[in-house]
Amino acid sequence: MTDLPPKLKELIDDLSLADRSERAEILIEYADRFHDVEPRIATRPFPEANHVTRCESEAYVWAEDLPDGTQKYHFAVENPQGLSAKSWAVIMAESLSGRPLEEVANVPTDVIFNIYGKDLSMGKGQGLMGMLDHVTSAARRKLRAA
Amino acid sequence: MTAIAERGYATPEVLVSTDWVAEHLNDPNIRLIESNEDTLLYPSGHIPGAVQVDWVADLNDPVRRDYLGKEGFDKLMSKIGVTKDTTVVFYGDKNNWWATYAFWVFQLFDHKNAKVMDGGRLKWEQEGRTLTRDVPAYPATHYDAPRRDDTKIRAFKEQVLKHQADNKPLVDVRSPAEYSGEKTHMPEYPQEGVLRGGHIPGARSVPWARAANPEDGTFKSADELKAIYEQEQGLKPKDDVIAYCRIGERSSHTWFVLTYLLGFEKVRNYDGSWTEWGNSVGVPIEK
Incomplete structure (x- = not known):
C-alpha cells in the first residue's frame, strides 16, 4: 500500500484495526461531511457523462483541473439514503484531490474492500468501483493530454 | 396513497403501515x-427496537453460494429474540428491496408470521419519525425451524432451463440495460461478474421498481400492479412464474408483489439469476 495517497493509506490502516461497528461509525462520520457538487461545477439536471452507471445510489463525478496540474474531485449522490456512496465520495474528495495524477490513476479497486469490508454486496461494490473508475479515468485522461 | 386495506391486494395483511409500526413499537x-x-x-439510525438482519452476514452461507441452513436460521432467530409466535416486520431501503429479500429467505423456513412495512425506511424518514442509534438486545430464544424448503418458492438453474424450454413465463426484473445486455458490454466497465449479457429467452422485462411508488417507496395498488403484470405483460394468476435478476435480490421484491399483492399461485425466485446464467456454458441467451 506504499503507493497509495497518504490520507487513503491512513484511513485503511485505521480501519484495519476497527471492528464492524467501529468501521460503520467511521464511515458514517465521512458520510455526514458529504456536500453536493458546487453550483459553479454543475447544476441539475446533471450530464449523463458524469453519471456512474453502475451505482444504484445515482452518483455523479466531476474532475476539476487545478492550476498546479492536479485535479479536485466533486460528487453528487442523488439517493439521500446512499450513505456508502456519500462516504466514499468524501473519502475520495479528501484523499485524492490535489494528489499527483499518476498516484490517483493507480488507486486500485481493492481499496474499496479494505475500507468497506469483504462482505460488501456485489451491487454496492460495483457502484463504489464505478465511482472510483470515473476518478481514475479522469486522471488518466489528463495525464494523456499532458 | 390510500390505506393498505383499500388497495385491493390479495393478502393485504402482509403489509403494515408506518402508523401501525409506530403503534406497536413496544409490543413484545x-x-x-x-x-x-x-x-x-x-x-x-433505525426504528427504535429494530434489529438488523444483513443478507451477507446473516442470511448467506459463509462459504458456499447458498443461504443459511436450518441450524444457522435457528441461531439467527435466537440471536434476534424471535420465537415462532413472534410477528416479524421487515423494512429497509430501496423500496423495501432487501426487506423483501430477507422476507423471502424467512419463508424458506416457513416463518409465516411475517409482514413488510409499506414504504420502508424512506417513508418512515419522510414522516419525520424517530430513529435511534441504540442497538437493542433481546433475550435469546429457542427456535426450531423446519429444514429449509427449496421446492416451493425457489428455483434452480436446471428447473429454469426446463421452464424456459416449456415456454413458461419468466420475468427479468433487472434494468432495461441489463436485460438487453448493453450494460455488461459497455467499454471500460467490468463485466459485472458475468461473461455474457442479455436475458433468458422469452423472459419479459419488468424492472422490479415499477411495483413501487418512487416518491415514498410504498407499493402500487392492485389495479396498478395488474396493469403492469397482467394487462401489459400478459401474466395470469394461475401461471407458473419464475422471476430473476442478478443474484435474486431484486426478484424477491417481484416475487413478493406477485405472490402476496396479486395472489399469483406459483411464483419462484431464481436466486442463481444472471450471475449464474450469464456464466454458464451452453445455456440459451437472447439479446
Missing part, C-alpha cells in the same frame, strides 16, 4: 427487522 410479540442494501444505514 413484534420484532422489527431492518434489512438494507447499504449496511451503513442501520448504524446511522
Whole structure:
C-alpha cells in the first residue's frame, strides 16, 4: 500500500484495526461531511457523462483541473439514503484531490474492500468501483493530454 | 396513497403501515427487522427496537453460494429474540428491496408470521419519525425451524432451463440495460461478474421498481400492479412464474408483489439469476 495517497493509506490502516461497528461509525462520520457538487461545477439536471452507471445510489463525478496540474474531485449522490456512496465520495474528495495524477490513476479497486469490508454486496461494490473508475479515468485522461 | 386495506391486494395483511409500526413499537410479540442494501444505514439510525438482519452476514452461507441452513436460521432467530409466535416486520431501503429479500429467505423456513412495512425506511424518514442509534438486545430464544424448503418458492438453474424450454413465463426484473445486455458490454466497465449479457429467452422485462411508488417507496395498488403484470405483460394468476435478476435480490421484491399483492399461485425466485446464467456454458441467451 506504499503507493497509495497518504490520507487513503491512513484511513485503511485505521480501519484495519476497527471492528464492524467501529468501521460503520467511521464511515458514517465521512458520510455526514458529504456536500453536493458546487453550483459553479454543475447544476441539475446533471450530464449523463458524469453519471456512474453502475451505482444504484445515482452518483455523479466531476474532475476539476487545478492550476498546479492536479485535479479536485466533486460528487453528487442523488439517493439521500446512499450513505456508502456519500462516504466514499468524501473519502475520495479528501484523499485524492490535489494528489499527483499518476498516484490517483493507480488507486486500485481493492481499496474499496479494505475500507468497506469483504462482505460488501456485489451491487454496492460495483457502484463504489464505478465511482472510483470515473476518478481514475479522469486522471488518466489528463495525464494523456499532458 | 390510500390505506393498505383499500388497495385491493390479495393478502393485504402482509403489509403494515408506518402508523401501525409506530403503534406497536413496544409490543413484545413484534420484532422489527431492518434489512438494507447499504449496511451503513442501520448504524446511522433505525426504528427504535429494530434489529438488523444483513443478507451477507446473516442470511448467506459463509462459504458456499447458498443461504443459511436450518441450524444457522435457528441461531439467527435466537440471536434476534424471535420465537415462532413472534410477528416479524421487515423494512429497509430501496423500496423495501432487501426487506423483501430477507422476507423471502424467512419463508424458506416457513416463518409465516411475517409482514413488510409499506414504504420502508424512506417513508418512515419522510414522516419525520424517530430513529435511534441504540442497538437493542433481546433475550435469546429457542427456535426450531423446519429444514429449509427449496421446492416451493425457489428455483434452480436446471428447473429454469426446463421452464424456459416449456415456454413458461419468466420475468427479468433487472434494468432495461441489463436485460438487453448493453450494460455488461459497455467499454471500460467490468463485466459485472458475468461473461455474457442479455436475458433468458422469452423472459419479459419488468424492472422490479415499477411495483413501487418512487416518491415514498410504498407499493402500487392492485389495479396498478395488474396493469403492469397482467394487462401489459400478459401474466395470469394461475401461471407458473419464475422471476430473476442478478443474484435474486431484486426478484424477491417481484416475487413478493406477485405472490402476496396479486395472489399469483406459483411464483419462484431464481436466486442463481444472471450471475449464474450469464456464466454458464451452453445455456440459451437472447439479446
